[in-house]
Structure formats: C-alpha cells, structure tokens
Amino acid sequence: MKKAIFTLAIGDNPMYKAALESFQAYADKVGADLVVSEELHYPLNIDNKNYDASPAWSEKLYMAELLKEYDRVLYIDADMIIAPWAENIFERYNALDTIYMFNEGAIKDRTEHAEKISSILGQVDWPSENGKTVYFNSGMILASKESNLFTNASAQEMQKICNEVKFYDQTYINYLIFREKINYVCIDKAFNRMPLLGQDGYKEASFIHYAGRGYREKIPMRELKFIIDYCDFFSDTLSEQASIEYKQQAWHWYMLKQHRKTKIPIGMLSAVFGLFYPQHKY
Template identity: 55%
Template sequence: MKKAIFTLAIGNNPMYKAALETFQIYADKVGADLIVSDELHYHIDIQNPQYSASPAWPEKLYTAELLKKYDRVLYLDADILVTPSAKNIFEKYTDLETVYMFDEGQHLNRDLPISQINEELGAADSWQKINGKQSYYNFGMFLISKECKLFQFATLEGMQKICNSVKFYDQTFINYVIQNNCIPNQCVDAEFNRMEFLGQDGYKQASFIHYAGRGYRIKCPSREIRYVDDYCKLYPEKVTAEKKAAMKLDAWNLFIKNLSKKSSIPQGVLQFFCKPTIGRQWL
C-alpha cells in the first residue's frame, strides 16, 4: 500500500522549514513519501471577502491528484509539528472509505459558518450532531484513502461559490460536502490534531501539535517563535547550536517584520527596543 504525507509550504517561514523536517522524519518512520506543494495548482477569485480568505486554501484539493498514485494520503498543515514519539496514524485508522479528521465543533461553536454555507448552497440533507453539537471538522489535518469519495464532490468550483461570503470557506465547504453527500467520517483522537483551545497542559506529548491561531504563544511574542523553540527542545539531536541560533533569529525577524506592518513602526526601531527586552528570552 503506497502512502504519502502531503503539505503546502510556500515562502521562507522558519516554522515551515522545521515542519518539513519533522514531516520527513515521520514519513520515513511510517513508510510514506513526503509531497510538498511549493506553488499553487489552483486559482480562486477572491474579491472583497467578508472574512479572512487565502487563495492558497484550495491547494488541499490537490489530494485528489495524489490519490491517483497513492492508496492513502495524510495531509498536514505546515504549522503542525510532528513529535518524535508520534504514533502511526495509518495503522490506527484503517477504514479505507472513511475520511479521518478532528471534530473541533465539539469544542468550538461553528454554527455561524454552517448556517452561512447552508444559506449559500442550500441546506445539507442532514448535518450530524454529537452531544447536541453540530459536527465541524478542522481541515488542517486529514487522512484519506483512494476508496473515499470526498474529492469526487469537493471541487474548486464549489469553493469559488462561497469563498467571499462564508467564514473559513475551504474548511466549511469540506464539512458541507461530507454532510451533504454522507461521506463516511470519523473524529481522530485529539493527539493527532492538538490545538491550543484544548488547553496548554501536556500539549508536547501529542503526536501532531497544531499551532493554528495563537499557537501556544504562552508569553511568547509569536507562534513562529513558539514553534521553533518547541522544535529545538523536542529534537535536540537534530539541532546544532548554529542551526538553533539561525532558526530562532529567523523566527524573531519574522515577528518584527509582522509587528512593523501592524504598527507602522520601522523594523529598525522595533529591533532596537524589543531585542534587548523581549528578544533576550528567545534568541
């Protein structure tokens, strides 16, 4: 059985560089090929979106192409860190007709995007509820097999219809397709998509740590800095002193660059004031 791990990593974000290293280690461990999209295969027309909407989000549809070559594909966002002791997800979840994802709807209220897409595309025939809450999967990690029909119904055209009006348009569209077409689905254990809203205690013991949103900042100025710091601590044997210093500096410089954009304060000024104070804890 041919397996692949697929991700999208465009640009020089230091978090992505570390992520790809952990993905490759995991791929070798579970006998999978690592496939990285460093350019987009799809174009979506986003104009005056009501919510944050990235033109990169449809790239996950490329999974359909990979399933022509591979029997099973694990997709991971590039802000996920696979830990050294990560369990083999391919062995844990084995039904080939089922798509496996983490149901964040059991922890966060996602009624708004669900109601929005039902209004745009017509109410799904049925929308499963668990413990009285509407199911809503996070699209940052999923495991799918050739036999699953999800990507027969999930198309770029469908995303185009709702990208300017529905919150989390790609994720919400995939959830709609699952529900409207009765695609077999199952929630994975939280350790395979461990996000900050589940709490910060013990998160490093998870198999896949997802630094979505604020990303475990915990008194840290950015999720990229937190990610790199965690990576260096979890993989000390992979990180020389020189590499550690370079990665941390790259993450710090990205934080300063983003802060400069938000505040309109020149990067040099921010470096002068922040590096001796905040920066000394992380560099």
C-alpha cells in the same frame, strides 16, 4: 500500500521550514512520501476582508490528484509540528472507506458556518453529536482512494462560498463529507492538538497544531513559540548551530512584521524589542 503526507508551504516563514523537517522525519518513519505544494493549482478570487480568508486554502483540493497516485494521503497544515514520538496514524486509523479528522464542533459551535454553506450549495443532513454540530478541523485530513471524499468536489463550488462562508475550505470539506454521505471518524485529539483545547499537555501530543495565536503565552509571536518548541522537541537530533539559526530566523521574521507595521528600521526595532524579550533575541 502507497502513502503520502501532503502540505502547502509558500514563502520563507521559518515555521514552514521547521514543520517540513518534522514532516519528513515522520514520513521516513511511517514509509510515506512527502509532497509539498509550493504553488496554487486552484486560484480563487477572494475579496471579502471580513473573514481574513486565504486563496491558498483551496489547495486542499489537490488531494484529489494525489489520490490518483497514492492509496492514502495525510494532509497536514504547515503550522503543525509532528513530534518525533508521534504514533503511526496510518496504522492507528486504517479503514480505507473512512475519512479521519478531528471534530472541533464538540468544543466550538460552528453551526453558523454549516447553515451558511447549506444556504448557498443546498441543504444536507448535517449531523450533531451530544447536541452539538459535527464540524471537523481541516488542519489534518486522512483520506484514502476508497473514501471518495473529493470525487464531486470542485474549485467552482469553493468560489461560490469563499467570500460568503468563514473558514471556506474547512466548511466545504465538512459539507462534502455529509453531502456525499462519506464514512467519518473523529480522531483522537493527539493527532490534531489545537490551542482551543487549552495549553495543558499539548507538548505530549503527536501532531501539535499552532493554529491562530498558537501556544505563545508570554511569547510575542506564535512563530517564535513554534521554533522554540521545535528546537526543544528535536534537541536530540538538531545541532546547537541549527537551533540557533532557526531562532535567528524566527526573530528576524518577527522584526519584519514589526517593520511592516511601523516602518522603523529593523536594527532599531531589534534593539528595542530585545530589551523586552532578551531571552528570545538571537
């Protein structure tokens, strides 16, 4: 059976580089190819600033093309780390006619998004469990040819909703599952461990998702925390020099963001912020 791990990584964010290293290690372990989109195949016109939507989110539709070549495709957001101890998800969830995702609707009410997309693309029988709207997080999707998730998907439909519906890609994928009456199973949280589940125990998960603000706690930026955790998780295989370089890149990324806000020279910003966060300055 031919398997792929698929992600989108555009730009030089050091978080993406570390994520891809963890994805490649996992791909090697489970016998999958790593496929990385570095350009967009489905450009959308997004002009609603209220939702902070990205045209890059449409790239999840590319799974349809990959499923012509591969039997199973695992999509993973590039703000995730796959831990070196991660369980083999392909073996854990092996029904080929089923979509596997994490139901964040059990924790966060997403009824508003379900109702909005239905008002635009047509009503569907949107399910609920324990009185809560089923709504899957699309940061991790495990699909097979037989599931037919993307058979009737289109960038044109995404364009209709991308300026009207929050989390347009995620909401659209949920909508497809229910419109096309596709079998689905909610995965264990260990395969999409998100901050909305809290801080406790997140480092024990297989797939750790740094969505939103991530697990930053008192650390000023999620990219810094991401790299700190990555270097910790892979300390057995990552050289000390490589770890330092990752942390230097993450600190520089933080300084670039501050520079764009303030226009103050990066050297001066680094000196000032280094006084407040000396343990994170490299």
